[in-house]
Amino acid sequence: MMVGKDVSDISVKVPEDAHDTGKYIPTFSAYLTAIVRDSTGRVIRVHRQRSHSPTANFMGLFLPLNWYVSTGQAFRITNVTGGTYNYQPSLDGTIPGTIPGISYPNNKTIYPNYLVMIQVGSGTQSNPYNAYSLASPIANGSGAGQLVYGTPSVSNTVTVSGSSAYFVIEQTFSNQTSSTIDITEVGIITHLYFVAAGNQSPTDFGNTLVWYDTLSSAISVPAGGYLTIAYTFTVNP
């Protein structure tokens, strides 16, 4: 069948619920909450803002096989050190496989893709989509300008409440120095392994930035204080 040009068809029905772009009801929301405590554990500040920014790495990993089949292209993934990988998964169909995908848990090998940390930093960058590392990451430690990183945690399941559902990624940091430390950027870092099914030669791609936000205002963590950052991903909020 030939499809006529839309512009020549004037009897087009536009329903009342065809909204302008800016009026769409969000069906997904991500926001980050930062809770600052002083050295006694008292909450001294709560910062909450919309999270705007999946990185290109996230998009490449999230796209389905349809995209890779439709385009015939690879998606370039960049790790935090600037190393690149041309990701182009497939339903391989051969053993040993030759087309790597995202490694999956099994009884034989441990090539883990896993959440490494929520990373915080003291810089900013204007194009979060293209970011592959924080502009100025704050190192893990108790030296000057450093924060002690706690272990990240993730909801074990999705919490459903009515038509809404969400999960949370959370991590706590402590300032064991004698000075206040300012936070201006936050990102989610995941370690990636790419491997083809049945193949013994994985690509250990390392730490990769998948989500990035600059804070709408700096967060100060006082000497001896704590910072807890929680990312909440919600549908139908």
Add this chain to the structure above:
Amino acid sequence: MLTPDLVNEEDIDKLIIPDDLPDEPAFKAYIEAKVYDKEGHIIDYRRQPMRSLTQYFLALMSIPLIGTYSGGSSNSPTGLLANVLGLSAVSNTAWSADIVWTWSIQVGSGTQAFSPTLTGLAAPILNGSQAGQLVYSTTAVSNTGSSVFVLGAVSNNTSSAISVTEIGLTCTVYIQYWPSSGYTTSSYNFLLSYDTFSTAISIPASGMATFQIVISFTG
């Protein structure tokens, strides 16, 4: 050790500085439908917001966010994959395993109340040329920056009009591995989104329709 929160929710709300949540949403999605008659003329056009993502969408997007393993020295899947998608570690592979997925657009002729735990359309229209069936074309996916465009097309090869009242974005997850006897996949189907049309879309005999779901993470 951190002490428990020393303030209640109301106090926390007062402490929130800034609260930029009323700002422009960071995520937008809409559904677009075009109906063509047998001569290829467009006879109906719809565009409406997508309203209803499921918990399976969240679990799927957790893979690029937090990976598939519950830790760096673990061989078990994350809690989200295990508890929401029902996935477990491959137990009989001779070597490594990987995970991939495809998306499809499915349409139906029923309606149902939305729940994040919905697993399928109320009355999916089957693929075929028999009465009440539509021929589905392969779903194509493209992207620009943080936006993903999912395009599906259906043809009505029957002699009667067919009404479409519901639409879903579905996902098939494949786990590929090698249980010593050859290449194997385990596949799992999930519903990522569910929406109903404000009024039914009628696809005439010998006509066709395209359905596009646009998901944009950019505000």
